[in-house]
Amino acid sequence: MNWLLEPFHHEFMRRALLGCALIGFTNGYLSAFIVLRRMALMADALSHSLLPGLAVGILLFGFSPVSIFVGGLVAAMLVALGSEVISRSSRIKEETALAVLYTLAFSAGIVLLSFAHVQVELEHYLFGNILGLSNSDLWVTYAISLTILPALVALQRPLLVMLFEPSVARSQGVNVVVLNYLLVTFLVLAMISSLQAVGVILALGLLVAPAATVYLFSDSCPALFWGGGIVGGIGACVGLLLSYWLNIPAGACIVLLLGLTFFAAYICSPRYGVFRHLFMRRHLHEESLLRWREANGPVPGAGPGPTEGK
Amino acid sequence: MENPCSLEIKDATVAYNRVPAIHHLNLKIEGGHCVALMGPNGAGKTTLLKTIAGLLTVETGEIVFHGLQQKRTGSEIAYLPQREQVDWDFPITVRGLVEMGCYIGLGWWRRFGPEHRQTVEQALATMHLESLAARQISALSGGQQQRAFLARSLAQKARIFLLDEPFAGLDRPSQESLARTMRELAAAGYMVIASHHDLKNAADFFDQMIFLNGELIAFGDSATVFTDENLARTFNTEVFSGTHA
Numbered sequence: 001m002n003w004l005l006e007p008f009h010h011e012f013m014r015r016a017l018l019g020c021a022l023i024g025f026t027n028g029y030l031s032a033f034i035v036l037r038r039m040a041l042m043a044d045a046l047s048h049s050l051l052p053g054l055a056v057g058i059l060l061f062g063f064s065p066v067s068i069f070v071g072g073l074v075a076a077m078l079v080a081l082g083s084e085v086i087s088r089s090s091r092i093k094e095e096t097a098l099a100v101l102y103t104l105a106f107s108a109g110i111v112l113l114s115f116a117h118v119q120v121e122l123e124h125y126l127f128g129n130i131l132g133l134s135n136s137d138l139w140v141t142y143a144i145s146l147t148i149l150p151a152l153v154a155l156q157r158p159l160l161v162m163l164f165e166p167s168v169a170r171s172q173g174v175n176v177v178v179l180n181y182l183l184v185t186f187l188v189l190a191m192i193s194s195l196q197a198v199g200v201i202l203a204l205g206l207l208v209a210p211a212a213t214v215y216l217f218s219d220s221c222p223a224l225f226w227g228g229g230i231v232g233g234i235g236a237c238v239g240l241l242l243s244y245w246l247n248i249p250a251g252a253c254i255v256l257l258l259g260l261t262f263f264a265a266y267i268c269s270p271r272y273g274v275f276r277h278l279f280m281r282r283h284l285h286e287e288s289l290l291r292w293r294e295a296n297g298p299v300p301g302a303g304p305g306p307t308e309g310k
Numbered sequence: 311m312e313n314p315c316s317l318e319i320k321d322a323t324v325a326y327n328r329v330p331a332i333h334h335l336n337l338k339i340e341g342g343h344c345v346a347l348m349g350p351n352g353a354g355k356t357t358l359l360k361t362i363a364g365l366l367t368v369e370t371g372e373i374v375f376h377g378l379q380q381k382r383t384g385s386e387i388a389y390l391p392q393r394e395q396v397d398w399d400f401p402i403t404v405r406g407l408v409e410m411g412c413y414i415g416l417g418w419w420r421r422f423g424p425e426h427r428q429t430v431e432q433a434l435a436t437m438h439l440e441s442l443a444a445r446q447i448s449a450l451s452g453g454q455q456q457r458a459f460l461a462r463s464l465a466q467k468a469r470i471f472l473l474d475e476p477f478a479g480l481d482r483p484s485q486e487s488l489a490r491t492m493r494e495l496a497a498a499g500y501m502v503i504a505s506h507h508d509l510k511n512a513a514d515f516f517d518q519m520i521f522l523n524g525e526l527i528a529f530g531d532s533a534t535v536f537t538d539e540n541l542a543r544t545f546n547t548e549v550f551s552g553t554h555a
Contacts, residue, residue, distance in 0.1 A: 036400070036401075154418050154419070155418065157413040157414075157416065157417075157418060158413070158414075158418070160410065160413065161410055161413055161414065163400075164396075164397070164400055164402065164407075164410065165391060165395070165396055165397075167360075167363075167365055167389065167391050167395070168389055168390075168391060170363075170364070170365050171363035171364055171365055171387055171388075171389035171472075172385060172387075172414045172466070173364070173414065174414070215401060218401055219401045219402060219403055219406075219446040220401060220402070220403070220406065221401055221402060221406065223401075224401055294441070
């Protein structure tokens with residue numbers, strides 16, 4: 001039993017667990033909006049566009065959490081807004097503009113980094129260092145969680161109306177454009193807050209996989225929001241503990257676990273899984289007969305109920 | 311209904327990228343009617359609906375609701391987009407969809423209370439959807455999906471219903487049942503405007519008609535305006551593009 005409790009004896013593991021729970025829950029909650037708004041590819045593109053921001057931040061202000069935060073924020077917002085402006089003002093579609101801009105930004109980042117005298121290791125950028133969380137990392141995470149979560153909860157109704165059908169929302173006077181920009185801003189904030197701690201790949205995994213998993217189980221939006229948060233939080237913590245016990249890289253282990261959970265749901269979900277017919281109830285015939293009678297009224301001479309006459 | 315609703319379109323021109331789709335349109339529609347918006351493809355049917363819904367702005371002219379100069383309230387108009395435009399896989403049940411109708415009136419914070427629950431149940435009952443309330447919206451037939459949207463609009467307390475091609479893709483019985491529902495709404499004092507292109511059943515389904523072809527060809531009771539001449543002027547000519555030949 002000792003090995004089970006061993007991770008909790010280490011200060012760095014307790015910090016990492018706290019970070020995982022916070023980032024996992026926040027990103028998981030946000031993931032519902034990303035899945036429903038179909039922004040997953042945009043999230044991917046934005047994660048790549050963080051790099052030039054980090055490079056410029058480091059070049060101008062040196063290597064510090066603040067320079068990285070501000071640089072990443074500015075770069076990602078420029079790419080997001082730029083693609084929006086291009087798609088609105090020309091015949092180019094948004095995803096095309098996004099792809100052009102983020103590859104441009106990523107390459108610019110590589111070139112800029114060659115001028116910077118700090119070595120930013122690609123693996124650190126991809127998977128972060130969850131085991132080396134500093135106090136300032138945790139505070140940034142706290143602050144961003146405390147910004148995003150209450151805002152998403154407060155704006156749930158207009159957001160939901162917009163996510164379902166933007167044109168209907170606009171006809172009801174919902175400011176769809178502002179809400180859209182707000183979602184993109186939250187996406188960038190969540191990504192940056194997790195970049196330091198868990199890297200781009202894990203941030204992205206946590207921003208899509210949890211809600212994608214719950215989406216296969218539920219037809220309720222609140223379940224998708226909270227379920228995404230819970231799956232993200234628990235998945236991140238369990239993944240971290242597994243990585244400790246199995247002695248494998250933490251970030252990769254968490255993403256792997258979330259990905260496998262998604263696949264398990266894809267295959268086994270009783271509602272929308274691939275093998276759902278194995279779980280389905282068997283009185284389909286009775287149901288359709290009932291429906292038929294509802295539409296056509298009772299048939300003279302036929303039995304009164306669908307279950308009779310067996 | 312205590313406040314009769316009316317809609318007046320004065321000299322409205324709507325353009326996409328400076329190219330007008332509707333030219334100097336004048337119309338006055340009263341509540342209590344089921345109005346067909348007839349015209350060929352490109353005649354501006356969807357444009358007109360979107361303009362009334364506030365999704366497009368007029369280049370010239372104005373739209374006046376209930377004879378008042380004031381802006382309409384957000385919940386007053388229900389816009390039902392074409393069916394293929396909606397993501398039917400959205401994780402929501404019929405009841406959830408109808409509850410959404412209350413959201414704008416509720417604002418951000420106010421609690422979804424018993425009176426709202428009652429509104430939702432009433433809307434479901436009016437549209438005969440009680441037994442389907444727990445279904446996910448993709449598990450409905452086309453006609454039921456339209457009724458679910460209408461129920462949402464009722465819960466929203468809308469008075470003007472704008473439907474874009476509601477009969478598209480429906481079979482005969484579903485079309486007739488939807489038309490019946492729309493007439494019931496009109497009989498209750500609501501204003502129902504639907505774009506439509508099927509000439510065979512138009513006069514049965516609607517009691518008023520707008521013939522549109524870039525400009526207004528005719529508007530009035532179906533019995534008087536559904537004439538060969540108006541049909542020819544609407545459907546057998548080039549769409550009016552701003553220059554008379």
